[in-house]
Every structure is written in C-alpha cells, then in structure tokens.
Amino acid sequence: LVEFAMNLPMDLKIRGSQLKYLMKQTARNLLPENIIYRNKVGFVVPVKEWFALELGEYLSATLLQSGLVERGLFNRDFIENLIAKHRTGVGDYSHQLWPLFNLALWYQYWIEGRELR
Numbered sequence: 001l002v003e004f005a006m007n008l009p010m011d012l013k014i015r016g017s018q019l020k021y022l023m024k025q026t027a028r029n030l031l032p033e034n035i036i037y038r039n040k041v042g043f044v045v046p047v048k049e050w051f052a053l054e055l056g057e058y059l060s061a062t063l064l065q066s067g068l069v070e071r072g073l074f075n076r077d078f079i080e081n082l083i084a085k086h087r088t089g090v091g092d093y094s095h096q097l098w099p100l101f102n103l104a105l106w107y108q109y110w111i112e113g114r115e116l117r
C-alpha cells in the first residue's frame with residue numbers, strides 16, 4: 001500500500017493548495033465535509049492517566065532507581081514528590097514526568113547498557 005501511494009502521480013496527491021487530494025476525494029461519500037477539510041489535530045497520548053494508574057509503579061521504579069539519581073543528576077526527593085502529587089491527583093505533572101521518564105529509559109539502555117524492563 002505504501003509503495004502504491006508513493007508511486008501515485010503528484011497531481012493525485014496535491015491539487016493546487018489542497019493536500020491529500022485523492023484521499024479526500026475518495027472519502028467524500030463516506031465522511032462529512034467538515035471532517036475531511038478540518039485543520040490538522042494532534043494525537044493526544046494519555047500520559048496523565050497512564051502515570052496515575054497502570055504505569056505509575058513503572059514510572060516510580062524507573063525514575064527513582066535510575067543511574068541519573070545515583071549520579072546526582074536527578075534530585076530524588078523532588079522527583080519522588082512530583083510523582084506522589086501526580087499519582088494522588090494533586091496536580092497534572094505528566095508534562096514534567098514524561099521527558100524525565102524517557103531520559104531515564106534512554107540512559108538505562110544507551111549509557112548503562114541495561115535492557116528495559
């Protein structure tokens with residue numbers, strides 16, 4: 001399918017300033033016009049809910065047992081407090097926790113050479 005789409009002539013992909021021309025024409029009889037021609041919207045990942053529920057323990061273990069804490073690059077007390085506030089619903093700290101979580105996982109895999117759990 002990807003190969004087919006890549007080989008389509010450009011005038012079927014873009015017509016004037018309209019992007020995704022062929023796809024929109026194909027969907028014309030299937031979807032309302034306001035859906036076909038709406039502005040782009042992002043895909044929201046439910047990080048807030050994940051960290052408050054099913055990924056909460058994994059988040060805590062990953063951050064608090066990270067080599068970044070051991071090396072003093074992460075402030076354990078601050079992170080522990082942030083996680084506790086997030087998990088108890090005091091506030092939404094997912095925007096702070098998500099990059100820390102990813103950095104800790106990256107560090108674990110690429111710097112320490114440990115497999116991700």
